[in-house]
Amino acid sequence: MSVIPDAPDPFARDRGGPAQPLLSVSGLIKHFPVRKAGGKKQVVRAVDGVDFEVLKGETLGIVGESGCGKSTTAKLLMGLIERDSGTMLYDGQAIGEHAMPWRAYRRQVQMVFQDSYASLNPRMTVEQSIAFGPKVNGVPNRQAVERARALLARVGLEPKRFAGRYPHEISGGQRQRVNIARSLALEPRLVLLDEAVSALDKSVEAQVLNLLLDLKAEFGLTYIFISHDLNVVRFISDRVMVMYLGRVSEIGPSDTVLDAPAHPYTEALLASMPSLDPDNRTEAALLQGDPPNPIDPPSGCRFHPRCTLAESVCGETEPPLDTVGPLHRVACLARQPGSGHTAAPARALAA
Amino acid sequence: MLLYILKRLVYVTPVAFGVSVVCFLLVHLAPGDPLSAVLPADATQATIDEMRAAYGFDKPLPVQYLIWLWHVLHGDLGVSIATGRPVLSEVSRAVVNSLILASVATVIGFTFGTLFGFVAGYHRNSVADRAASALSVFGVSVPHYWLGMVLVIVFSATLGWLPPTGAGPDGSGNWRPDFDHLRYLILPAVTMSVIPTGIIARTVRALVADILAQDFVEALRAKGMDEFGVFKHVVRNAAPTALAIMGLQLGYLLGGSILVETVFAWPGTGFLLNAAIFQRDLPLLQGSILVLAMFFVVLNLLVDVMQTALDPRIERA
Amino acid sequence: MTAPVTAASVALDGGVLAAEDVVHGPDAAFVPSRGFWGHVGHRLVRDPVAMGAGAVILLVVIIAVLSPWITPMDPYKGSMLRRLKHVGDATYWLGSDELGRDMISRLMLGSRLSLFIGVTPVLIAFVIGSCIGILAGYVGGWTNTILMRTIDVFFAFPSVLLAIALSGALGAGIFNSIVSLTCVFVPQIARVAESVTTGIRKRDYIDAAKLSGASALTIMRVQVLGNVVGPIFVYATSLISVSMILASGLSFLGLGVRPPEPEWGLMLNTLRTAIYVNPVVAALPGLCIFIVSIAFNLFSDGLRAAMEIRQ
Numbered sequence: 013m014s015v016i017p018d019a020p021d022p023f024a025r026d027r028g029g030p031a032q033p034l035l036s037v038s039g040l041i042k043h044f045p046v047r048k049a050g051g052k053k054q055v056v057r058a059v060d061g062v063d064f065e066v067l068k069g070e071t072l073g074i075v076g077e078s079g080c081g082k083s084t085t086a087k088l089l090m091g092l093i094e095r096d097s098g099t100m101l102y103d104g105q106a107i108g109e110h111a112m113p114w115r116a117y118r119r120q121v122q123m124v125f126q127d128s129y130a131s132l133n134p135r136m137t138v139e140q141s142i143a144f145g146p147k148v149n150g151v152p153n154r155q156a157v158e159r160a161r162a163l164l165a166r167v168g169l170e171p172k173r174f175a176g177r178y179p180h181e182i183s184g185g186q187r188q189r190v191n192i193a194r195s196l197a198l199e200p201r202l203v204l205l206d207e208a209v210s211a212l213d214k215s216v217e218a219q220v221l222n223l224l225l226d227l228k229a230e231f232g233l234t235y236i237f238i239s240h241d242l243n244v245v246r247f248i249s250d251r252v253m254v255m256y257l258g259r260v261s262e263i264g265p266s267d268t269v270l271d272a273p274a275h276p277y278t279e280a281l282l283a284s285m286p287s288l289d290p291d292n293r294t295e296a297a298l299l300q301g302d303p304p305n306p307i308d309p310p311s312g313c314r315f316h317p318r319c320t321l322a323e324s325v326c327g328e329t330e331p332p333l334d335t336v337g338p339l340h341r342v343a344c345l346a347r348q349p350g351s352g353h354t355a356a357p358a359r360a361l362a363a
Numbered sequence: 364m365l366l367y368i369l370k371r372l373v374y375v376t377p378v379a380f381g382v383s384v385v386c387f388l389l390v391h392l393a394p395g396d397p398l399s400a401v402l403p404a405d406a407t408q409a410t411i412d413e414m415r416a417a418y419g420f421d422k423p424l425p426v427q428y429l430i431w432l433w434h435v436l437h438g439d440l441g442v443s444i445a446t447g448r449p450v451l452s453e454v455s456r457a458v459v460n461s462l463i464l465a466s467v468a469t470v471i472g473f474t475f476g477t478l479f480g481f482v483a484g485y486h487r488n489s490v491a492d493r494a495a496s497a498l499s500v501f502g503v504s505v506p507h508y509w510l511g512m513v514l515v516i517v518f519s520a521t522l523g524w525l526p527p528t529g530a531g532p533d534g535s536g537n538w539r540p541d542f543d544h545l546r547y548l549i550l551p552a553v554t555m556s557v558i559p560t561g562i563i564a565r566t567v568r569a570l571v572a573d574i575l576a577q578d579f580v581e582a583l584r585a586k587g588m589d590e591f592g593v594f595k596h597v598v599r600n601a602a603p604t605a606l607a608i609m610g611l612q613l614g615y616l617l618g619g620s621i622l623v624e625t626v627f628a629w630p631g632t633g634f635l636l637n638a639a640i641f642q643r644d645l646p647l648l649q650g651s652i653l654v655l656a657m658f659f660v661v662l663n664l665l666v667d668v669m670q671t672a673l674d675p676r677i678e679r680a
Numbered sequence: 681m682t683a684p685v686t687a688a689s690v691a692l693d694g695g696v697l698a699a700e701d702v703v704h705g706p707d708a709a710f711v712p713s714r715g716f717w718g719h720v721g722h723r724l725v726r727d728p729v730a731m732g733a734g735a736v737i738l739l740v741v742i743i744a745v746l747s748p749w750i751t752p753m754d755p756y757k758g759s760m761l762r763r764l765k766h767v768g769d770a771t772y773w774l775g776s777d778e779l780g781r782d783m784i785s786r787l788m789l790g791s792r793l794s795l796f797i798g799v800t801p802v803l804i805a806f807v808i809g810s811c812i813g814i815l816a817g818y819v820g821g822w823t824n825t826i827l828m829r830t831i832d833v834f835f836a837f838p839s840v841l842l843a844i845a846l847s848g849a850l851g852a853g854i855f856n857s858i859v860s861l862t863c864v865f866v867p868q869i870a871r872v873a874e875s876v877t878t879g880i881r882k883r884d885y886i887d888a889a890k891l892s893g894a895s896a897l898t899i900m901r902v903q904v905l906g907n908v909v910g911p912i913f914v915y916a917t918s919l920i921s922v923s924m925i926l927a928s929g930l931s932f933l934g935l936g937v938r939p940p941e942p943e944w945g946l947m948l949n950t951l952r953t954a955i956y957v958n959p960v961v962a963a964l965p966g967l968c969i970f971i972v973s974i975a976f977n978l979f980s981d982g983l984r985a986a987m988e989i990r991q
Contacts, residue, residue, distance in 0.1 A: 092887050115893050123891055131884035135716050135906040141885075144902065145892030178716065191888075198892060381833030389849040500981075504974035506925045508932055509948060509966025516959040618838030622929050626952075637933065640848035652837075652845045660836045 025120070025201065026068070028104045033065035034202055034234050035089070035121075040098035042084055046307065056306050058084040060258035062098075063333065066202065071228070071235040073249030073266065075242060075281070079306065081258040082238045086206045089236070090123050119149065122195035126207035128187035132179040138164070139175035142194045149198065156197075163193040167223060185216035189223065196231065204236045209244060221248055242285055246270050251339070254278045257306055257314040260333055264340030274342040277315045313345060325352040368668055375664050382660060383435065386653040387428050390645045440650035445642045450650035453635065458617075458654060461624070461631030465616040467552040472559025473609045479560070480567025480605075487572055495564050502561020511554040511626040518550060525550055528628035551627040555620065559612040566608050570601040603674040610666035614659040716910070723986040730982020736975040744791040751785035755942055764958040775961035777947065778954050783961055787968055790942035793854070794969065797936060797943070798924030800858050805865035806916040812866070813873020814908060818881055818900055828874060834867035843926050847935040857936040861927055865919055872915045876908045914987055917980040921973040928969050944969050 040062040043055035059081045066072050074082050087093045089100070091107075091114050102120070105112040125131035132141050142160035147153060161171035167189040179187055188208065195203055205224070209217045221244065228235060239245050245252055246266055253263040254275065262275040273279045304310055310317050316326035321344075329351065331343045345351040349358060415421045422430070434441070440450035483495035519527035526547050574580065574597050583593050617632070624633030632651055639647040724730055743750075753772075758779035765776040767783075774783040816827040834842065846860030880886065881904070889903045928945025930936035937943035939950065947965040955962045 090887075090891055092890065118891050118893050123888070125884040125888065127884055131888050133885045133889075133903055133907065136903075144889065144894070148892055148894040148898055194888065377829060378832050378836050381830070382836045385833060385837075386845075389845055392846070392849045500974060500977055504921055504925075504970065504977045506928060506945075506966055506969045506973065508929055509963070509969060512948070512952065512955065512966060513963055516955050516963060520956050520959055615838045615840075619840030621840065621844050622932065625933060636844060636848065640844075640933075640935070645849075648845070648848055652841065655841055656837050659838055659841075663836070 026103070030068055032068070032104055033101075034068045034103055035066040035236075036101045037065070037089070038063040038099055040085070040088060040100070041096045042088055042093065043096055054307050057258050057309060058306060059088060059095075060309075062255070062258070062260055064253055064260060064263060066234060066236055067251075069232065069234055070250040071237055071248055073245035073252040074236065074238045074255060075240060075245050075252060076255035077281075078240065079257075080255040081306075082240075082255055083206060084258075085255070086123065086204055086236075086238055089204060090121065091118070119198055120200050121202040121204065122198060122200040123204040123206060124188070124191050124195050124208040126210055128184050128191055128211065129179055131191055132187060134179055137176050137178055138169075138182070138190050139171075141179075141190065142197050145194065145197045159197060160193070163196055164190070166196075166227070167193045168219075169193075183216075185212055185220060188212060188220055192220075192223070192227070196227065199231075200233070202234045202236065204238070206238045207240070208237075210239060210241060217244070224248065242270065242282060254281070257304065257309050259314060260343065261315065262340075262342045262344075263333070264337065264342075268337060268340050274336050274340065274347050275315075275344045276319050276321050276346070280318075280320075313343075321346045321353075321355060323353055364672065367671055371664055371667055375660060379657065379660055382656045383432060383653065384428070386649055386656065387431055389652065390649050391424065435653070440653070441646040443639075443644055443647045445638070445644040445647065450647050453647060454632070454651050454654050457630065457632045457635040457651070458658070460629065461617055461620050461633065464548065464551055464555065464624070464629060464631060465613055465620060467548060468555035468616055469559055469609060469613045471552060471556035472612060473563055473605075475556070476560045476563025477567050477605060479564040481571055483564065483568040484571025484575065492568070495568060499561035499565040502557045502559075502564075505557060507554055507557060508622040508626050510557060511551065511623050514550050514554055515626070528626075529630075551623055551629050554626075555616055555623050559609070559616065562612060563605065563608055567601060567605050570604055571597055574600045603670050606673070607666045607670040610662060610669070614662040618655050618659055720910075720983075720986045724982060727982045727986065730979050730986070733975040733978035733982065736971065737979060740791050740795065740972055740975075743788050744795050747788040747792055751782075751788050753782035753785045755781060755785040755789045756940055757781065764954055764961060766958060767960050767964075774964060775958060777961070778950060783964060786942040786947060787944070787964065790944050790947060790965065791968070791972075793937050793941060793943040794924065794928055794945070794972070797854060797857055797861075797927040797931070798972075799920055801861035801865055801927070802916055802919050802923045804858075804862045805869050805919075806912070808862070809866045809869025809916075810873045810909070810912050813870040813875075813912070814877045814900070814904065816870070817874040817877025817908075818896075818904060820878070820881070824874070824878075828871070831867040831870055834863075835871070839864045839868075839922070840926065840929075843930065844933070844935070847930050852935045852938060854937055857927060857930045861923055861930075864926070865916075865923065868919065869912060869916055873908060873912045876911045877904060880904055880907050910987060914980065914984045917976065917983060920980070921976040924969060924973045924976065 040059055042059040043057050046054050046056055062081070062085060064072070074085065076082050084093070088095045100107045102112050102117055107117050108114055132138075136144070139157060139160045142163055143153075143156040146156040146159055151159070161175055164171045164174055169186060169189055174182065174186070174190075179190075182190070188211075191208070208224075209220050212220060224235070225248065227233060235248070237245065237248055249266045251264060252266050252269045254261050254269065254277065256277050262269055262273065262278050264274075269278060270282065273282060304314070304317060310327070312325075312327040312329055313319070313322075313331050316322040319326065323345075326345055329345060331345045331348060331351070333341045333343045334348045336342050336347050342348075345353040346355040348356055350356065412421070431441075438451060440454065442448070443450050443453055446453065479491075479495040479498060483489075483492040486492055515527045518525045527550075529547055580593060580596070583596060620629075620631055621633030621636050623629070624631045625637055628634065632655060636648065636651050638644070639651060758781045759776075760780055762772070762776055763778060763780040765772045765780075767773075767775045769775055772782050772784070774787065777783055777786065812827055812831075816824040837845070843860050843864045846863055847857055850856035850860060886899060886903055889899045894902070927936060928943065928948070931943050931945035932949045934946075934949065937946050939946065944965040948962075948969075951962040951965065
């Protein structure tokens with residue numbers, strides 16, 4: 013039972029079966045050239061070798077401080093900026109190549125932006141904005157508008173009241189609902205939510221999150237949920253990926269990563285969050301200073317200058333993403349057997 | 364700072380090159396033979412060809428341009444077809460006269476513009492503010508050549524206080540800084556100052572209002588600084604932009620003086636241009652425009668550098 | 681070491697429905713929306729200065745259109761005996777010119793050419809400049825660099841100088857004066873169009889449109905154009921005043937309209953000799969230029985203010 017007229021069954025489009033990841037990314041790299049004083053050319057290593065998979069039907073949360081490469085990753089995944097290298101497979105097919113050209117890919121993958129106002133054309137009514145996508149994909153005007161109205165109703169905005177409004181005439185929460193409706197207008201399987209609720213009031217945020225969960229169940233969606241808010245990520249995500257300076261530092265099931273983090277950075281992130289429990293206030297901030305400059309990242313483990321567990325080996329060896337538990341992988345020498353770090357578990361134990 | 368100046372120079376060079384191309388092409392934009400003004404009507408084909416070769420008009424355009432540019436870079440702007448004198452000497456004499464007029468007009472404009480701007484910025488929505496904004500609309504809307512005529516009608520034709528035209532009592536083309544010559548300067552300078560007055564008043568008003576609304580002014584007052592102290596801070600913050608606008612206005616006035624100079628028969632570049640156009644003296648036209656445009660380019664560069672030097676907020680990298 | 685994560689659960693479990701967010705009420709009737717231009721029009725109508733200026737412009741346009749049929753006398757017919765009559769003359773209400781032609785008739789008919797040579801360059805430059813600027817802004821990269829650096833060259837000339845240089849080189853005439861003024865305004869409009877478009881191009885909704893699979897042309901037409909035309913148009917209207925002054929100025933110098941056609945700048949020039957005999961009549965054509973120019977300026981200011989809707 014779909015609210016969208018003539019919507020295809022999302023599962024009918026499946027190719028590789030439930031075990032095949034919907035999206036798998038490996039070796040993703042994006043460096044931005046910058047010119048510093050003196051005309052020296054340098055690069056910002058915004059995304060510097062990122063591997064991960066998005067499983068069918070899950071919500072993968074991506075967290076990290078600002079500047080860690082979350083948003084660049086999002087734009088790379090959507091093809092809004094071109095990747096320097098790396099492969100991206102959508103349901104087993106290489107994106108941007110013959111098997112899965114960008115145009116076809118984008119019909120299955122859509123995105124919701126953080127700034128609800130900037131992502132809507134101020135000269136178009138809400139309905140026109142939602143209907144634009146279907147129209148350029150060949151849906152006749154009447155049906156596109158019908159679909160837009162049905163989606164408006166589905167995201168909780170009465171079409172009679174809201175269809176003809178302009179973005180500046182509705183509230184931030186309402187605008188984000190419109191953006192969600194627009195992202196669904198092309199019937200995607202994967203929706204990328206880039207800080208989609210970060211700018212909203214807490215109470216509105218909760219409603220929109222619940223709406224997202226409902227829509228996910230109804231349309232059989234898969235989400236990539238980017239946020240800097242760990243609470244929100246914990247609420248909505250099945251798995252969490254933690255990024256630091258353009259690399260993945262930890263990835264695993266939400267409960268494991270957020271309750272028993274294996275990477276000191278994740279631990280520090282969690283500890284730096286304000287707590288509502290007065291008996292459990294953080295005494296000292298574990299995360300000191302700003303993240304280092306991504307133009308010139310530290311050698312070895314990028315987190316070592318801020319890490320409580322740092323040893324000399326951390327400044328020399330770049331830690332690989334290593335499995336430490338079921339579905340749980342960490343890039344930390346202190347968790348890797350035989351790494352040379354004094355806190356590393358013994359090789360025999362791990363075997 | 365030096366690095367910044369170098370960077371600006373690198374940026375300005377292609378613009379200057381483009382300006383020279385435009386000036387060069389002006390002559391070739393002109394309909395008909397550029398030599399028609401000097402050649403007798405019954406000139407034979409042989410004479411025409413000879414003259415064309417003498418002026419280099421028989422070569423392909425890019426070659427002509429390079430030859431011309433070579434001469435220009437060596438200070439040779441060619442010879443006026445009408446007078447037979449070197450273009451450079453004609454232009455430099457006129458530029459001095461125009462510069463006197465434009466500078467005086469700019470100073471008048473800057474004085475009154477900042478005055479009105481400050482009063483309006485300090486007392487927003489007051490009568491003074493309305494008057495200042497009316498003045499700035501007047502300044503940019505009035506046809507200055509007409510304003511010049513009106514001033515002549517009032518102060519020369521009716522009241523007889525000031526001379527209507529020329530640069531001095533002897534009718535010579537050289538202005539001197541004495542009382543007699545000063546009387547000739549007043550009307551054209553006042554006429555020309557109307558535009559910069561309005562523009563500077565508008566800019567300074569916005570600047571002052573903006574600065575006064577900033578947090579640091581609040582902090583200064585909270586600290587117990589008197590109004591004069593605050594005023595000094597406002598001046599220091601408004602000065603770079605206001606001076607930059609003034610510099611640019613000087614350039615606009617110098618380049619745009621032709622209409623006012625025509626009204627007052629002021630022997631400057633405008634007057635020269637007018638003569639060049641109607642005598643179809645293309646080398647003179649080309650030379651004057653090149654000099655004026657280059658002056659404007661250099662002035663822009665100076666204004667940029669000065670503004671950067673004065674305003675610590677502008678990145679010098 | 682990890683703090684308990686409770687903030688979200690509080691917010692989420694709280695489940696306080698923000699009343700403003702989703703409205704399903706009895707008053708949920710269809711609310712017609714004015715749209716952007718509706719708002720602008722609404723605000724413009726409430727601006728007395730802009731409306732006054734608009735009325736003046738409208739009046740001049742009506743006079744210009746109807747002048748061949750409504751002039752009280754023949755604007756071309758002179759009389760050597762009735763030269764330079766004063767304002768308030770029983771026959772010549774606004775006096776007569778140096779050839780004894782009726783001033784009011786000539787001023788009325790003159791509005792045609794003055795408006796035409798003043799407004800046309802801005803209109804043409806609006807079209808050409810917008811195309812160049814939008815293209816440069818949307819495509820970016822090298823196209824942008826080449827186009828905008830070329831435009832910088834034209835900015836190296838003060839506009840009066842450029843207009844006179846081009847007019848002087850091309851020679852006198854209405855067509856040439858329109859061509860040279862167009863060349864003056866194209867770079868200015870193109871620069872504004874480029875900066876507006878560059879600003880729009882970075883907006884998320886353009887990215888969103890790209891994600892929907894729309895072609896560059898469709899995005900430009902549907903998503904970009906509507907957002908850039910307004911600001912460019914306002915800027916163009918602010919140029920009309922300058923253009924009127926410059927166009928009449930060219931005629932004043934003898935580079936535009938040629939006698940005996942009536943045009944305000946040209947009339948001002950031919951009446952210059954009469955300032956000692958009849959100064960008021962001599963100044964009249966300039967007053968007309970001034971009034972129309974100030975009306976365009978005020979109307980443009982009002983339009984700009986009306987478009988500054990807080991978004």
